[in-house]
Amino acid sequence: MTNNSLPSRRGVLAAGGLALTALALGLSGCAQEDALAKQAKAGDNKNYVAGDGSVTEFAAADRKEAIQVQGTLFNGTAVTPADFQGKVTVLNFWFAACAPCRVEAPLLEALHQEFKDQGVQFFGVNLRDEKPTAEAFEKTFNLTYPSFNDKDGGVLLSVSGLVPPGAVPTTLVLDKQGRVASRVLGEIEKGTLKALITAAVAE
Secondary structure: OOHHHOOOOOOOOOOOOOOOOOOOOOOOHHHHHHHHHHHHOOOOOOOOEOOOOEEEEOOHHHOOOOOOOOEEEOOOOEEOHHHHOOOOEEEEEEOOOOHHHHHHHHHHHHHHHHHHHHOOEEEEEEOOOOHHHHHHHHHHOOOOOOEEEOOOOHHHHHOOOOOOOOEOOEEEEEOOOOOEEEEEEOOOOHHHHHHHHHHHHHO
């Protein structure tokens, strides 16, 4: 496999309304991991591997089976795959020392408030932090949606192949069947994620 055969193109989202158009990215999981691995080896001391904000959308006919997430939130609530049925879900992978995670936290909370009355649920997936650190982050940014304590990597494993290891932040939008409808590798743009959520809600 060569990089020449795997052009990297961003999904293009039409601005405004419900119009949503995307170019096929033509990226395989190994290509994304190769690019992320190169960045990880760059030695820039960020302590995380950031994606470039690229967007992938998965047509309904091409989506894999529902993801099988089982885990425990920092508030002690157990979450099972059944909790993802019938609702659009946003999963955001983060940890407190990740600079892009801090930038996008207020945007995620704003979208959570905007969409919660439409039955959209948000979950953070914290990959590294102890509970006090995670809770301090949530308090700082006034986050009202819960996060998984995923230091054991259980939630991350359930989306293997969709969230490259170490790629933080990554955000997934799940359809009402619990399947991955779209993904943003790297820091979100509010308008882009809003369009992706709106598209999933409309299905």
